[in-house]
Amino acid sequence: MEFRSPEFKTRAVHALHDANLQKALSNTKAGFVVKRAKAAEEMPEFEALRDTAAEIKNHVLANLDHYLEKYEAAVTAAGGHVHYATDAEDARRIILGICKKANAKRITKGKSMVSEEMSLNEALIGEGYEVVETDLGEYIIQLADEPPSHIIAPAIHKTKDQVADLFAAAHNKPRKTDRAELVAEAREVLREKYFTAEVGITGGNFLVAETGSSVIVTNEGNGDLTQTLAKVHIVTSGIERVIPSLDDLSVFLRILARSATGQETESYTTFSTGPRREGDIDGPEEYHVVLLDNGRSKMLGTRFQDMLRCIRCGACMNHCPVYGSIGGHAYGWVYPGPMGSVLTPLIKGMDGTYDLPNACTLNGRCKSVCPVRIPLPDLLREIRHNQFRQDMTPKRQKQALKLWRYVAERPKLYHFAERIGVRILASMANGKGKLRSLPFDPGWTGARDLPAPTGRTFLELWQAKRGDK
């Protein structure tokens, strides 16, 4: 996927002026929030499950080599193949190799953000394969030739009318505007693709070490058709998605849907364990798992290891007022919102990602809903520290910080400066109570007035009245 995070600022402003996007965002953001709150409230043990889930993930991350080996052995025993990909290029090479060997022409795909990390569609299409996204949201944005803007609702930025236009153009059928009719039309078009694809690629929400199973949770059943009807099933997932046992899985299944969409459970929870066995009536002939590292192992043992607990539920972005204002595309890469603002600088590097951890008010709403209790604001602040240490903070800001510190470390000077400052601002306001513009305005008065100080500082008034030292 194209890397456009360096353009964050301009893309964010563009998003704020995109009427369709704003309409789509306002239609959907409240839904997720209200539904999640209700689902969490209706489950008395929800908060305790979040703790348990975080503990399980911490245990796995502390023993990741062990669980990956165990998982690989179980997959192999079931007749499947595990491939380790160090980076996106490595992953593309592996998957292109599998597709070539399978003599594939058409490839169906369930939703996989890891495959976006790999820029897999571009690579497959470049080699002449027909790639069909089968998740409805992914299918819509594939028609629109756009990247996903949300990790569980990739077409959340599209309005129903825009989808109607896309379908009418792509399907050569009369334009429909009824939701159910639109869904039925996509279903009809996609149905034939499942039966004729040679390779089906899905993500993997969880990889169970005990059984060697990959698990996907979906609402449309498209993942099931993708992985059972093709000759070859390829699972793309991150190395951190392994969990020890089915018992552990039950913990995650109980918090994932509730956190993501506010459902008690998704419509389909599907386990894949190796290829079709003798006597099975369906299933793929070959089963491959491509596990992507892409910078994840470098996060182990650092402050950022917490980020590897992420189960990609999207709750953080659903609750993020910045995401809710600008949508996902402004972030410029695979993962938007709070989790993306941590992951993108860590995976893609510090260059070009400066704005992501900074475009956050540290309001903590993401942290308060994260099902695996990732301290997202703390991690974002930690990246800011790294930027500062690596001298990436803009010069003007650094100078301002230096001056601020110099003055703030000297209380007498500080209070003298503040006394002068408030007198100047108060006289500029001239009894109006506010200032419409400021000399050396750092960015305050573009959209707001500055309520004016009253002319004396609290400390000087207090000292005059009460004489504290």
Added chain:
Amino acid sequence: MSDTPIKPRPRVGLFATCVMNAFRPSIGFASAKLLEDAGCHVSVPAAQTCCGQPGLNSGDEDSARALAKQVIEAFEEFDYVVGPSGSCMATIRHDYPNLFADMADWRKRAEALAAKSYELLSFLTDVMGVTEVDAEYKGTITYHDSCSGLRSMGVKGQPRQLLGSVKGLTIKEMEDTDVCCGFGGTFCVKYPEISEKMADDKLANAAATGADTLLGGDLGCLLHLAGRLRRKGSPVKVYHTAEVLAGLADGPSLGEENR
């Protein structure tokens, strides 16, 4: 935080946040009045400037550490440190100890200070047991939950409880009262367009309640929201909750012309 019984007249060091000190002295006087009415002895150390949050949130940990030391030295003699801001007090309570991870002596002092640091209204209710105030305000208010106060300092019911005892005052809750207003410290000047959108979302929710007054517990948010209201020519008044609770909301509201 502490199980030790409250002293008859605890000595409170009032943390006069840098923004309050410059922009809104009446919040400081309101805080002192509320604390004294609750039976505290209030001092305002002159050696205080800023909690260090601008440095901390901009990646400049060294500066934050230097100012944290200054705050610790200025306030550690008191029984409690109390400030009319969830944000500054959360920095002292939660961030100071982490700033001194590798300095055992300072860490101990930071932890001791953190343990006795409170946001004003939660201190009054949770520690001093205040359940009502003697004040009057004729108007309908809506209360914005500032993020640090709400999520880091557990401030939610306390301001509402105390406001409920103000004569003549009606509370109307807005939708999404717990959603960030878009201030976010330097965020509001680094990303002014996003900040403006978030302010407008917040103010639309506030307007939908029909309230004539918007209250909150963090002056940063209030300056941002009042500034946006004034720019749009709205008549809605903005005060810090402490001003209303102390009966000091009789002067011009934030950004309002001198009457």
